[in-house]
Amino acid sequence: MTVRIAKQSNVAALFRSRLGAVSTETYLRNEELVNIVGSLIETHAASEVATLQERIMLEEALRPVEELRFAITNIALDEFAGSELWTLEMAAYMHRLGVPTLVYSPRIGRVASVFGSQGFVLTDDPAVVRKFAPNVLHIHHHAETRAARRMVGPECRTINMIHGLLPLPEWPGPEMDVYLAVSLHAKAKGALLGPPTWNDIMLVPNFFDPRRFGTRKARKRSGALIHSSRATTAYVEQMRALLKRHGLAVDQIGYGSAVKERPETVLPRYRVVFAVGRSAIEAIASGCRVILWDHGIVGPAITVTNFWHALAANFSVAGSVLPFVMPDDSTIDDWLAGQLAMPDDTEALRLLVQRYLTVDAIGARMVKIYTNRSDAPSASQ
Structure with a gap:
């Protein structure tokens, strides 16, 4: 294994100055930058893939949700893109379970309008988060949505998920109860920047909504x-x-x-x-x-x-x-x-x-994480 940069401050500076907000192509053309992330992934990839397969194939039973009050944050709810759709589709899933659910974002736009009638609370006002009083707060983009975290009490369980490697807002937050990542490279980013270490971060894959995709009648395909x-x-x-x-x-x-x-x-x-x-x-x-x-x-x-x-x-x-x-x-x-x-x-x-990989299958795993207060999930779960 190639030795990675020892000082976390140096890694953080590289992400801010040379990694954050660049394209995948620009990143992959820079051998030094790829090595920082890739050497860490290389060390863990085989065991992570095996663990992920074992965990996902062991189907998760849905836990009771009666005591759950759920809130989730995202930097924006404007474009039809990754974390925006993850946020809103998970909120819709939790609402279907009968869980009181709130979504907070400082920037609410087009994609939010598609989900606005589904019954959960959708707000850009931190005071509404305080009034809602969640006991679980799922945080995307902690720096950009920190206003919501300030509104919850110390008893509220905080879950921090990292979706990407390159965007600057995808930065692990301090003092979270649980850290999650949707990919090996997102997990590597969290471990390199801290405070979580590699084993503190659980890999949870992305999902799709089966009510939308895979429901169309078969037709002749071309192109x-x-x-x-x-x-x-x-x-x-x-x-x-x-x-x-x-x-x-x-x-x-x-x-x-x-x-x-x-x-x-x-x-x-x-x-x-x-x-x-x-x-x-x-x-x-x-x-x-x-x-x-x-x-x-x-x-x-x-x-x-x-x-x-x-x-x-x-x-x-x-x-x-x-x-x-x-x-x-x-x-x-x-x-x-x-x-x-x-x-x-x-x-x-x-x-x-x-x-x-349906929202229901991954959602049941998320409910386990949200309700498991006895101990934080680890990468081996």
């Missing part, structure tokens, strides 16, 4: 779709040229193109979808073949063989857990041809995510 908010015009055109050789026309949805509030109506039209993160999970649930793609970087086709590694990486290339080819690599055409020729595991993968 390819880039489902990404990080798709520049140049990289979309590169993919069009590459895939034309394989007889695949390419469309795109996401920022920089048509933002789809209901991608579940679009995905079933396509045979192949290029995506990462939640978008990849949603595409698998919709019966699409998925090849990871981020800002021009082409990752592997998702198969039954690499599924659990991909899950631990949150279906991303950023953690260097999965192989990939950069957009200017001379081998990109051959690599893409190889991924398109991979075994078609579409139906087996669809059944995997439908069984293990």
Whole structure:
């Protein structure tokens, strides 16, 4: 293992000055920066993947929720993006269980309007959080939402989840009861920046809403779709040229193109979808073949063989857990041809995510974390 930077202050300075807010491509092109995160992941990846698979396949029974008053925070509720949708869909799940539920964000926008009629409290006012008096506060982006934490008492259980490696707001907060991460690289960020250590952070994978995805009738599929908010015009055109050789026309949805509030109506039209993160999970649930793609970087086709590694990486290339080819690599055409020729595991993968990655399945695990006051969850749970 390569020795990582010893002083946490140096690591924090590097995240602030050279890691935070850069693109996945910029990050992966910098060997020094990749090494800081990658060496830590390399040490733990094999055991983490095995533990995650064992834990997820052991299905979680839903615990009683009668005493739970649940609040969750997010930096913004504006775009149809990762942590925004995680926040609102988990809130909707908790509300369906009959749990009094509140969502706080200092910036409420378009995506919140879609969920505003679902029955839980939605507010940008910290005083409303105080009046609500939650006994569990799930915190995303602690610095940007700290006003909500100031409104709860010392008896309130605090859960801090890190969703990403590169955004600056994804910074672990101080003195939390539980630390969570959705990927190995998010977990590495939390451990590098502290206060949690690697073993203090539990990996909880992303999910999808089965009420939306995978419910459409089977239809004839054709072509390819880039489902990404990080798709520049140049990289979309590169993919069009590459895939034309394989007889695949390419469309795109996401920022920089048509933002789809209901991608579940679009995905079933396509045979192949290029995506990462939640978008990849949603595409698998919709019966699409998925090849990871981020800002021009082409990752592997998702198969039954690499599924659990991909899950631990949150279906991303950023953690260097999965192989990939950069957009200017001379081998990109051959690599893409190889991924398109991979075994078609579409139906087996669809059944995997439908069984293990629904909001109900992951929600039951979250309820266990929210209600388990006897001891904090560890990575081995």
